[in-house]
Amino acid sequence: MPITRRAFALGGTAAFAVSGLRPARAQTTARLGGMQIDMVTDGNLVLPRDFILGPMPDEGVEAILTQYNVPEGALTPPCNLTLLRHEDRVILFDVGSGPDFQPTAGLLPETLDAMGLYPEDITHLVITHGHPDHIWGLLDDFDEPYLPAAQILMGRVDFDYWTNANTVDTIDAARQSFAVGAQRRLAAVADLVTFFEDGEEILPGVAARASFGHTPGHMAFELRDGSESLMVIGDAIGNHHVAFALAGLALGFGSGSANGGANAGVAD
Numbered sequence: 017m018p019i020t021r022r023a024f025a026l027g028g029t030a031a032f033a034v035s036g037l038r039p040a041r042a043q044t045t046a047r048l049g050g051m052q053i054d055m056v057t058d059g060n061l062v063l064p065r066d067f068i069l070g071p072m073p074d075e076g077v078e079a080i081l082t083q084y085n086v087p088e089g090a091l092t093p094p095c096n097l098t099l100l101r102h103e104d105r106v107i108l109f110d111v112g113s114g115p116d117f118q119p120t121a122g123l124l125p126e127t128l129d130a131m132g133l134y135p136e137d138i139t140h141l142v143i144t145h146g147h148p149d150h151i152w153g154l155l156d157d158f159d160e161p162y163l164p165a166a167q168i169l170m171g172r173v174d175f176d177y178w179t180n181a182n183t184v185d186t187i188d189a190a191r192q193s194f195a196v197g198a199q200r201r202l203a204a205v206a207d208l209v210t211f212f213e214d215g216e217e218i219l220p221g222v223a224a225r226a227s228f229g230h231t232p233g234h235m236a237f238e239l240r241d242g243s244e245s246l247m248v249i250g251d252a253i254g255n256h257h258v259a260f261a262l263a264g265l266a267l268g269f270g271s272g273s274a275n276g277g278a279n280a281g282v283a284d
């Protein structure tokens with residue numbers, strides 16, 4: 017009997033489960049009218065401290081981190097994605113790091129499996145911006161779309177930035193690999209992408225809100241059912257301790273930066 021990729025993947029998953037090595041996954045669920053919103057972990061990043069804090073003005077940032085017991089050395093920001101189940105739609109906001117960015121990230125497939133979801137179950141993938149921890153999971157180990165049934169929705173401005181051949185030359189040197197990686201992955205799925213602009217209701221109850229800055233076309237999303245709403249903010253907030261303590265402080269990131277921060281306002 018031939019071993020299909022699907023069987024291979026399932027076999028690997030089963031072995032993982034039997035071995036008892038599956039990490040526990042805390043689950044956070046919010047409800048908004050008929051919407052169910054879950055935090056979905058993709059793991060965490062390990063980033064040099066200066067990568068995130070270096071560009072920030074020195075206004076007591078380190079003191080704030082100390083106050084919240086953030087250890088010295090590398091920062092380990094969590095990568096939290098948002099999963100929205102609404103009527104017959106299963107909508108994922110960002111697709112995580114995939115297999116090739118950092119060994120501590122790219123855990124989305126295991127998380128979905130633990131939730132009883134197959135990649136084929138995701139009907140829509142909505143992208144906040146083109147950083148590695150948000151889009152490198154577009155392709156699986158075989159360079160095929162990880163979410164084969166998902167319609168992909170992405171803001172036009174950020175797509176154009178990351179697929180522009182000049183971006184690799186204009187982005188800062190530490191992030192050139194981000195540009196190369198984004199261009200390759202977005203080119204592979206370009207035919208599957210539906211583009212949108214600021215203010216559009218891209219799906220029922222999901223409105224796109226421009227939050228340009230972290231990247232040139234970064235988008236946040238307002239989820240609404242009835243009188244209540246919730247924002248999926250992507251990386252519009254970087255380090256949450258700093259952001260809430262110094263709400264007026266600009267992140268200090270250039271157009272090509274990544275901070276690996278939490279994805280959703282509902283979690284973290």
Ligand SMILES: [Zn+2]
Nearest residue numbers: 147251274275
């Ligand atoms: Zn980012």
